[in-house]
Amino acid sequence: xxxxxxxPVCALLYLAATGLQLLHISQQRxxxxxxxxxxxxxxxxxxxxxxxxxxxxxxxxxxGFYKISALMFLVINVACIISLxxxxxxxxxxxxxxxxxxxxxxxxxxxxxxxxSTRLSGGMLMHITSSIxxxxxxxLAAIQSALVSVQDHQLRHRHTRGVVQILPPLQLMxxxxxxxxxxxxxxxxxxxxxxxxFIEDIFAQHLVHKTVLTLIAWILFSVLLWGHYQLxxxxxxxxxxxxxxxxxxxxxxxxxxxxxxxxxxxx
Numbered sequence: 001x002x003x004x005x006x007x008p009v010c011a012l013l014y015l016a017a018t019g020l021q022l023l024h025i026s027q028q029r030x031x032x033x034x035x036x037x038x039x040x041x042x043x044x045x046x047x048x049x050x051x052x053x054x055x056x057x058x059x060x061x062x063x064g065f066y067k068i069s070a071l072m073f074l075v076i077n078v079a080c081i082i083s084l085x086x087x088x089x090x091x092x093x094x095x096x097x098x099x100x101x102x103x104x105x106x107x108x109x110x111x112x113x114x115x116x117s118t119r120l121s122g123g124m125l126m127h128i129t130s131s132i133x134x135x136x137x138x139x140l141a142a143i144q145s146a147l148v149s150v151q152d153h154q155l156r157h158r159h160t161r162g163v164v165q166i167l168p169p170l171q172l173m174x175x176x177x178x179x180x181x182x183x184x185x186x187x188x189x190x191x192x193x194x195x196x197x198f199i200e201d202i203f204a205q206h207l208v209h210k211t212v213l214t215l216i217a218w219i220l221f222s223v224l225l226w227g228h229y230q231l232x233x234x235x236x237x238x239x240x241x242x243x244x245x246x247x248x249x250x251x252x253x254x255x256x257x258x259x260x261x262x263x264x265x266x267x
Contacts, residue, residue, distance in 0.1 A: 003053045007108035010046035011101035013039050018097040025091060025166050032090040040081060040093065047074045047104055054107050062112065063128070065254070070107035073100040075136040083140070087176050088168050092143050123198030127191060134187035135253060138221070141180035142246035148173050149239040174234050178225070181242065185221045188249075192218060213252035220245035 017039035024033055051074050054067045063071075077096055083089050151167050167173060192214065195202050202211050224241040227233035 001049075003050045003108050006046050007050055007104050010043050010050060010104050013043035013046065014097040014101040014104075017043060018094050021090065021094050021097075025094070028166055031088075032084060032093075036090075036093075037081075040077070040097070043097075043100075044074070044077055044081070047077070047100065050104055050108060064112055066103075066107045066110045068132075069254070070100075070103040072132055072135055072139075073103045075132055076100075076139050079133075079136050080140055087179070088172075089140070089144070089176065091147065091167065092140060095143055121198065123194060127194040127198055130187050130191040130194060131253070134184055134191050135249065137180055137187060138184035138246055138249060141177060141184055141242055144173070144177045144180055145239045145242040145246075148177055149236065152235045152239075170235075174238065177238060177242070178228055181221060181225060185218065185225060188214070188218055188221070209255070210252045213248045213255075217245040217248040217252065220248070 017036050020033065020036045020039070024036065047070070051067070051071045055062055055071060073096070077093075077100055080089055080092055080096060147167060148170070151170055151173060155170060168176075195211070199207070201207070220241050224233065224238060224245070228238065
């Protein structure tokens, strides 16, 4: 099936799964429903087919701004679904799925923004893969931190209804946050090291902002993990540093691609 037809189907599946999950949240269900899981699984398969079709172009690999966004949301969703086997992260889906639907549509119908590369070395593939995985896991951590912030605020003001009722205990929510952060930082470390090894000039003019912002984000995440395990940092401190690191990371990745492929290219 052509991507132009598959993309709307994929988007509708994501939105249908979102609507059902919102309904189940309103009913205070603690486990993900089989129908939601089934819709999500079919949507992920469609998403994967669309992402591969858009990235593999004429025997090369195209990692343009819109296409890499769709690929990242695919990886984020897969990471979230896999994590459901161990942790109750299903509430994150109501944020991820609508964004995924939009990324699939934009990736399919938006114009190409980057020239495809016909050859990538094993080292560069390692760098790209670890970067995408790191961004995916740290995106989950950022969304999780936002939920922790809301939950902590509600509990501090003794509001025991609403969002507090549908979320796991705050202690478990924080534990899940730091698990995601630890995995994300390990993946980001691999991405940074492989970048220094396999990218010819990682501080070249078109890469320097991305490199510096990524390193600052890595430092913030690492300091947060150290502070948590050594000094007991949690709650709002964890939320602030997680979101700050995430913003820097997104500026490093998407900001540089946005400037190079959309702004400067048009200029």
